[in-house]
Amino acid sequence: MIPAHRNRPATVVVVRVWAGPLTATTCLLLLAACTGGSEVDSRESPSIAEPNIAEPSTAAPTPSPMPSESPTPRPVRFSGSNAMADVRTLAGQIGPRLATGPAFREAGRRVAARFTELGYDVRHQSFHVPAGDSWGVPVQAGRSFNVVATPPGFNASKPHRIVGAHLDTVAVAPGAEDNASGVAVVLELARLAAEAETTLPTVFIAFGGEEPRGPGDDMHHFGSMQYVREMSRAQRRGLQAMVSLDRVGVGARVPVCTGGVSPRRVQNDLRTVGRLMDIPTQACDSTASDHWSFEKAGFAVARLGSTPYAGYHSATDLPRVVNTRQLARTGRLTWGWLTQSSAGE
Secondary structure, eight states: OOOGGGGSOOOOOOOOOOOSOOOHHHHHHHHHHHHTTSOOOTTSOTTSOOOOOOOOOOSOOOOOOOOOOOOOOOOOOOOHHHHHHHHIIIIIIIOOOOTTSHHHHHHHHHHHHHHHHTTOEEEEEEEEEOOEEETTEEEOOEEEEEEEEEOTTOOTTSSEEEEEEEOOOOTTOOOIIIIIHHHHHHHHHHHHHHHSOOSSOEEEEEESOOSOSSSSGGGSOHHHHHHHHHOOHHHHHHEEEEEEEOSOSSSSSEEEEEOSSSOTHHHHHHHHHHHHTTOOEEEEEOOSSTHHHHHHTTOOEEEEOOOOOTTTTSTTOOGGGOOHHHHHHHHHHHHHHHHHOOTTO
């Protein structure tokens, strides 16, 4: 190592030739000017600064650490237990969710909060629901709403998909299978889509007012009809497919339905994914869910679910009716479609 005092600035001394006699005083003055009041190292010239070069080290060089590989991210997986927990909350804690009632509003607040926590942009789409008959119970007119969750930066004019489920029930039913099951699967799919990419951006919707208040299309599917009614021309061009999840927690196969008007490509794509993932499916026809509003407007659609069960539209439609494995089958199938399928789009 170079001694620390070598870093001091060197003193440059200008020596004049003395014309007169050298006295003792003169010699002392010259000596003081040469030393600068400091001790001089006899090994160096006081008028030249040496370059600050470190002496070579004899120690063995420290090896550079090898760059560590980034950990492989764990694949996202659909959780049937997560979905079942939401079924218990909606049907077990909140209970019957008439589209115009306070329980529906509470359920809507919880669903909106979940979407927001996941990072989606959330809006409420309000609409009028007429008075009528809710499966044998007279009900008054009122307001209901859809909860619409879009990914950040979403552009509705670009190709995208919609996955939705109705949040409301008939007046007397806790609605575990019809349709807390569908909403629970939508919430879990939204979690996966917030963590991993889908082949197209996906809008998730909890529809209000799906349950009928009388016979005929005009007294059914109020929330999805409102959504379609408000779609801009650019949105209509951008929407590539719509899938409704309705009654998806009963049975051992996943029904994949259309109303018979839609092109069959969404139904076919879902069933192809089912074969690849070893998830049993069955084709069916149905106009009794929110896909029908989109299908009538000319969009390619499918409905997942519709297996018959004893508690349909009754007070016995409780969480015990729902099978966690069937929730997982439906969720895995839909996630496979969202991440693998882009045929025809």
